[in-house]
Every structure is written in C-alpha cells, then in structure tokens.
Amino acid sequence: MGCNRDLENIKENINDVQQKMKNIIDVLGRI
Structure with a gap:
C-alpha cells in the first residue's frame, strides 16, 4: 500500500x- x-x-x-510548464510556455508565448 505504501x-x-x-x-x-x-x-x-x-x-x-x-x-x-504549460503556464510558463503560455507566458513566454505572450511576450
């Protein structure tokens, strides 16, 4: 179980x- x-x-x-990672890629894509 452990x-x-x-x-x-x-x-x-x-x-x-x-x-x-998806959030970082989204932010980088907006720059």
Whole structure:
C-alpha cells in the first residue's frame, strides 16, 4: 500500500510540473 501511495504522489507531482510548464510556455508565448 505504501508503494502505491508513493506512486500516486509522484503522478500528482508530475501533473503539477506539467501544468507549471504549460503556464510558463503560455507566458513566454505572450511576450
């Protein structure tokens, strides 16, 4: 169970990073 929870946390972290990257790209695209 512990391993599974770690995997879920990693997936959420990856999603957060992807969202931040999209936001940064959007901002750079506006400049």
